[in-house]
Amino acid sequence: MTQTFVINLARDALFMVLLLAGPAMLAALLIGLIISILQATTQIQDQMLNLVPKIVGVFVVILVLGSWLLNSAVTYTTNLYSQIPNVIR
Template sequence: MGGAEVLDLARTAIWVTIKIAAPVMLAGLAVGFVVSLFQALTQIQEQTLAFIPKILSIFIVLMLTLPFMADSLNSFMVTLSEWIIRG
């Protein structure tokens, strides 16, 4: 396996990581922004107020996107094993 194949594999691995992490991170970001906006508008400065909505939203997004994540990882592993077999 040459340098170009290794770079292609690394690029594919990074892209799969971004695809898998993006929905969860975006959900946490969106809920955190909404809660922060709510806190700023109502002047409630409770630090623990943001945790429960973030945890619930991340859990829901994980449940909804878990099949997509598993399929992405599975296809990446198949591609990786094909590259290893080819040598």
């Protein structure tokens, strides 16, 4: 196992984490920004007003993109397991 192999493996793992978590985190960020602007303009400072739409938004994103996210994770895991003989050499 060479250093290049380990670096590529770590890079692919970090990319997969970003790919899987990115859409839900982006949705939570955008919803939080919109709710914060709404709270600033109306001067309503209720924390539940910020939390519930984020949860619902993340849930909707996971429902919409769930099959694609699962397919990406399964493909990555399959490729990772297929590289085991290269590691054991």
